[in-house]
Amino acid sequence: MEFLIFLITAIVLVVTAVLVIVQRNPVASALFLIAALCAQAVLYLLLKAPFLAVIQIIVYAGAIMVLFLFVIMLLNLRRDEFGPERRKLQKFFGILFAVILFIEIGALVKLSLTGLPSASKGLDPAFGGAHAVGKLLFTDYLFPFEVTSVLLLVAIVGAIVMAKRKL
């Protein structure tokens, strides 16, 4: 049953990811990216990460993609402004190199995945919940967590400086 859910979600994820990059209209691309992110949230649930699944939906599919859609609609691109796409030769080499990259990573996974200290048999039921992740975030990873706030502040200032017409 779990494998069936994984299979369906993986197919949805791969198909929507391909649709993201082949769509000519950026709005359609963004909508398919939202679908891909939701499929990934399902995979997070299967991987015992319910907290991250919720964050994925709220922050990624919600906030970040709404920002994307806002910008796409702000730019208000017409069809003739999309510009010409890559030439045939560039497309051919792009596909070739992407396939080579996939084969390389696949070979690495196959070669190096033996001998991991697997602990997945005895995971405790609270694994991946907001309580467990939050506890780790506010003890061992307190400093990175605080630095995150500075990063977001810099991003806010930077975005305003970039996007504002006249300061």
Added chain:
Amino acid sequence: MVPTSYYLILSSLIFSIGVLGFLIRRNILVIFMSIELMLNAVNLSLVAFARELGSLQGQVFVFLVMTVAAAEAAVGLAIIIAFFRNKKSANVDDLNLMKW
């Protein structure tokens, strides 16, 4: 239970699709979405390893990666707006000001 290697293969497939989108598209918005796809592929492998090793550190990393992705999206989209305002185009071939 689905083996971790399946998740890693799926993750590498999504990453390759992101790389492919980055290489073959010229619309700057779609290139930006391809970067998001790649970030998500890496997140998926981190979560898969977190379950495999029984350690929550991978999930904390994913949390931090998501924050960086949010900051990157905000600044990147601001750059796209500035670019579009100056060049009236969303094509990366017009981004050649620093090209020698």
